[in-house]
Structures are given as C-alpha cells and as structure tokens.
Amino acid sequence: MTDTFELDISRIRDEARQKIDEGAVTSGNALDLERLIDILNQVVATEIVCHLRYSQNAIVASGIDRAQVAAEFAEHAAEELQHGQRAAERINQLGGTPDMNPATLTERSHTDYVATDPTDLERMLRENLVAERIVITTYQEIARWIGDADPTTRRVMESILEEEEEHADDLSDLLGM
Structure with a gap:
C-alpha cells in the first residue's frame, strides 16, 4: 500500500479554536446541514407517529391473542419513541432545532397513522408491518445519501x-409469515 496516513494536527487544532461556536459540526461534515436537519426532522415526525400508532394499538387491542400482540406493540412503541429522541438529539448536535410540533407531524411523517378496529389484530399487525x-x-435511502459525508448521522440512522x-421481523412472525 503506497498511501500514507498523515494528520495535520496544527491545522486541526487551529480550526477547532477558530470555529468553536459550531459545536459538534466540523469541516468533516460535508452535507448541506439545513437539508440534513430537515430530513432528520422527518425522521422525528415518522418515529413519533409510529410511537403513537403502536401505543394506541397496544391499549385498544382486543381478542384472543390480545396479550401477546399488545405486549409487542407496547415494546415497539417505546423503541419508536427512543428512535425519535435519538434523531432529535442528532439534530440538536448539528445546530438545528428538533420539530415536534403535533400540528404538522402527520404531514412530515413517512408513514400514515391508520386507525383500525380494536378487534382486528391482523389488520393492526399488517398496517404496522407496512x-x-x-x-x-x-x-x-437516507443512510445511502449520507454515505461518508457524516459518519455519525449515518450510524444513528443505521x-x-x-x-x-x-420490528418488521417480529410483526411477520406474529402474522405467521
């Protein structure tokens, strides 16, 4: 291998001191931050909508398999909320403001909020799997778009x-697929 790895520590130190007000954002972040923050806010909205759908399903689910399905929905709801918080924390690290405005969540979400009959567990499972x-x-697609331009955000998304x-595997198992 002919490539040698060298760090210009003096330049890195100088840049860190000069741009201290940019927090975690360094010249290594090669993406359009405004666009990235917008996309991450879509992720936040998506995760909140998923959290709400799973929470509602866990509460209202009824029928013979209610206990098992409701427990899975409750577990997924908690994890979706954590996902939204992780995306929101990354937005904050990038100097943006997480958008959790309830009035626009469904507009920004990638998924729909589908209300189902509480006795139709199969439809609940199918809608959540979709x-x-x-x-x-x-x-x-977001992780591929980010690529090497922002490894931290890519790892959060991954x-x-x-x-x-x-979650999809769990739902498929419950559906017997």
Whole structure:
C-alpha cells in the first residue's frame, strides 16, 4: 500500500479554536446541514407517529391473542419513541432545532397513522408491518445519501434501521409469515 496516513494536527487544532461556536459540526461534515436537519426532522415526525400508532394499538387491542400482540406493540412503541429522541438529539448536535410540533407531524411523517378496529389484530399487525417496510426503505435511502459525508448521522440512522428491521421481523412472525 503506497498511501500514507498523515494528520495535520496544527491545522486541526487551529480550526477547532477558530470555529468553536459550531459545536459538534466540523469541516468533516460535508452535507448541506439545513437539508440534513430537515430530513432528520422527518425522521422525528415518522418515529413519533409510529410511537403513537403502536401505543394506541397496544391499549385498544382486543381478542384472543390480545396479550401477546399488545405486549409487542407496547415494546415497539417505546423503541419508536427512543428512535425519535435519538434523531432529535442528532439534530440538536448539528445546530438545528428538533420539530415536534403535533400540528404538522402527520404531514412530515413517512408513514400514515391508520386507525383500525380494536378487534382486528391482523389488520393492526399488517398496517404496522407496512409502516415498518416504508421506514426501512426510506431510512436505507437516507443512510445511502449520507454515505461518508457524516459518519455519525449515518450510524444513528443505521442503528435505528436495524431496530426497524427487527420490528418488521417480529410483526411477520406474529402474522405467521
């Protein structure tokens, strides 16, 4: 291998001192921050909508398999809330403001909030699986778009994506797929 790795520590130190007011954002962040923050706010909205849908489903679910399905919905609801908080924390680190305005959540969310009959557990499971599949696809695209331009945000998205894939697998299992 002919490439050598060298760090210009003097330049890095000088830049860190000169741009201290930019917090965690350094010249290594190569993306349009305004666009990235907008996309992360869409993620926040999506996760809050998913949290609300799962929470509502966990509370109202009824029928013979209610206990098992409601427990899964409650677990997913808690994890979706954590996902939204992680995306919001990253927005804050990037110098933006997380948008949790309830009036615009559904407009910014990638998924829909679908209310179902409390006795139709299969439809609840299917609607949540559709939502997970939407989230998986959009988060994959976001992670690819970020690429190497912002490794920290990409890792946040990839860690959320991993858990969303687990949710989809859980729902598929409950549906017997």
